[in-house]
Amino acid sequence: MDQVFSNEQVLRIDMGALTHRFEPLPQPYALLGGRALTSRILCDELDPTVDALGPNNKLVLAPGLLSGTVVSSSSRISAGAKSPLTGGIKESNSGGNTGWRLAQHGLRAVIIDGAAPSGQWYIAVIAKGECRLEPADDLIGLGTYDTAARLFERFGKKAALAVIGPAGEQRMNVAGICNTDPEGRPSRICARGGMGAVMGSKGLKAIVVLDPGTNVMPEVTDLPLWRENAKGYARELAASPSIARYRSYGTASTLELVNKLGGLPIRNFSRGQDEQTEAITGLQMAETIKERGGQTSHSCMTGCAIQCSNVWVDLQGKEVASSMEFETNTLLGANLEIFDFDAIARFTKACNDLGIDTIETGGAMGVAMAGGALPYGDVAAVMDAFDQIRRGTVLGKLLGAGATTVGRVLGVREVAAVKGQVMAAYDPRVIKGNGVTYATSPMGADHTAGNTIGAKVDHLDPAGKVALSRDLQIITTVLDMLGFCAFARAVYATVAEQFRGLFAARFGRPITDDEIRSIAIQTIRSEIAFNRAAGLGPATDRIPEWMRTTPLPPHQAVFDVADEELDRIWESD
């Protein structure tokens, strides 16, 4: 930890005082990025008992350690804060170009503190060594697409935007922070845990990261070494069949697998398999997109070679939404008994424009359907519900509070959530490794914290799933720290060496696999300590009781990894 680049900085914005300050990157943060840095800053600076939507919470944005270049899939942006949804620490990361642009300006983190007086709204315009807060009155109430259009008009199309929609303005738990993709769609969302609500609570409608003009990248100590490893990594990506599958079918191709395993959430997680899902497979999606002239492969961030994103178009070939994802197709599709891509595409667009998490929203609507407040399978009712979220009716605000609150209000016990956050499209009764991740991740039920679906294991067997989840939680944290997309994990075994090579090239010091894992484990442990200090005891590290007792058809499986095993997950290493 002996190297700091003199031109790398942290930007602090105080929304209460409407001031900002650039600070040199503190030495202890020199080798931290992404989730490792957002969580470290929160653990260092935040009283874990603060009100997540009060002025004393902090929102931290941090690109990864290797972000800011066009090395494929390396410029994820992490958004961290105390979560209004889970009541614990949160990191939620996303593609789009925000991470790339921030890193280009030498910014390792942006820390947003305080809150503007109630009713006042601002945008923050950021470049190297520059930050302006400007009134945002003209943007309030606008969806993310209109917001982005106005901001691109003012600041040029090459800026990167991180904006909130009407849900974030209303400080809803489902609200995320929407980052713009290379074409300017505000469709790449730091979605989970209400990070958009935290941004809204501070009176910040958008962050505009200006185009640096020339193709700068962050300081790199050993450029030849950088190039060599970047090339090696690109070669591995190009050769990987898993990556090719993502490029052709996107994440949507996961649906067939999970449905076949019997662990897909259908009708509010009440059964795990359904023939009707044939209408919403990855293959079906790709075929329809091709027929209609949309895009089956698309980069969510500049320079990404994985290209798992896509653009869904209507029968006339007109764009409806980008991107159709497995989680969305399931939580807002199968989980609501809607097996229709055209409907799901409209839902996706509505979520992106409202600036909300498709997983938490789909989960909330599923619980609302189980509680009789919405009808299953009714596309018009779902579209109306989105409109209610936008208008902030009582039902809209209820859905916006997330699945756990909907269950609490409507008296539905069957809420698939941990620490108040709904599960992704893998029922833990069948995909038991993901159950372990849901239960033990300090992030609440979050598949991106350690997704075991790709492992060649018997998912129904509880044996070995704690070790599997632990390993993947660590690797995921490493990727989140470096700035890499989780899909790079498909080739992690073969490219880990190149990742360490890129690190060595950038920082002028080698790093061992043990060192990098140790930072990841320390990150997770500090997050758990934060949660404990926030009041979340070890008993919150559990799959809900009903999923341990109510069998899921067709396998009639329950979640049965022993509590004692869960509690010991971080004891080793």
Place this chain on the structure above:
Amino acid sequence: MDQVFSNEQVLRIDMGALTHRFEPLPQPYALLGGRALTSRILCDELDPTVDALGPNNKLVLAPGLLSGTVVSSSSRISAGAKSPLTGGIKESNSGGNTGWRLAQHGLRAVIIDGAAPSGQWYIAVIAKGECRLEPADDLIGLGTYDTAARLFERFGKKAALAVIGPAGEQRMNVAGICNTDPEGRPSRICARGGMGAVMGSKGLKAIVVLDPGTNVMPEVTDLPLWRENAKGYARELAASPSIARYRSYGTASTLELVNKLGGLPIRNFSRGQDEQTEAITGLQMAETIKERGGQTSHSCMTGCAIQCSNVWVDLQGKEVASSMEFETNTLLGANLEIFDFDAIARFTKACNDLGIDTIETGGAMGVAMAGGALPYGDVAAVMDAFDQIRRGTVLGKLLGAGATTVGRVLGVREVAAVKGQVMAAYDPRVIKGNGVTYATSPMGADHTAGNTIGAKVDHLDPAGKVALSRDLQIITTVLDMLGFCAFARAVYATVAEQFRGLFAARFGRPITDDEIRSIAIQTIRSEIAFNRAAGLGPATDRIPEWMRTTPLPPHQAVFDVADEELDRIWESD
């Protein structure tokens, strides 16, 4: 702990199997009653992580150790369960005749386990050594008054009833268990923490405790000693000016004091004093009741000499509600900017008939008003809101979920709650001892766990309030265990000896003050351990952040008892 009465029993009802079993009182429970027994049974038998509204929660009813006689104010009934409101252990106690009747039948506890199949409802009819479960289809949807009327018709007017209303049927967090008073009003409620929701989740609409026919009382070892102490205690009660004040003005007389201190919740806890409260003082109440021909003094349980209860009548002298209480007058009155006893009487009756906690409901409506979902000061809107709770509209269910959930959904930070339970009518920024009780009681924000308002101290000064609250939490637990009403505390210093004498007479063994305090402290510690195991960490033992930072007019006070002091409250003793 060497004495067990062979004829004292525990009744277990399994609502899943629709069976019951009488068991001899286990030896370790011989000297436990009320809260000490409900909490001990829950700690012994319940996995703290169970779903509070699932079949694995247990509802335990227990009269006090000295209940079952007409010794004044000794027959309180404790209802305990894991709370769906707080997520922790709960004991909620009440007057009425349920405790008296259960103790007459030699029942020290009724434990209700399991759950009837969804949609099936039952009543439990209990007498000595007898228990029948009968279908309750004809009672479903009825308010508590109609329910009581039908049950009295079937089982005679001398039965004691514990019933739930439409809110308990809907498993709302505001739902309590309504116990009938000597005239048969279902108006004495184990109100706090959703005990009615737990009863509803089991498919149990009512418990009917039959009249034993003759005037039996529980076994007493030394009857002359019993009589002597009962007489001494009655003398002290009769001589006490505090008790005389309760008899004349009820709890309502507390309002002047708290308003004068500047700690009364007005307009969702946003100011602590208001001249308009002159319309709803205890004096005003008593005068109006007298003018109209109602009852200013009334016993909520047979034989009570304190008679703090009352009967409010309309201009024609017709009964509207019993009883008008300080907490209700404040939370559903001043807190909603409604300063009108006739309105508050209608609210009281609506709450009793719905079977809901007036404190949690008033708190929830105050937050709904702060969030714009209801207008302040609007009597018709409040009456409509009660109707929505009855019908289970989305707004009705939201209010029924309690103040914390309303705040979460409507985006209102200013929720005066601890562990999800709203505070009573003492703002902790001014009545700091009650703030300590709210924060540190395992029951959540509950003034009845240790109310410091009667202490001759400077309530605004944080110094000494932890010791004060601790002492009162212990005494309150002692009273809850013996079965005495909290108002007996007004004479506790002078009657503690008689209480111990009654104990010695009943159980044939003396008990020291230290012994009895030690049971109380052990009870509280075990409850805290339950909460920790349920996932509620020490950081949940806190007054909400906004009350530590937002000053309350007119004193501009904040809650400022140090966290470290709060954390050490149970270290000594």
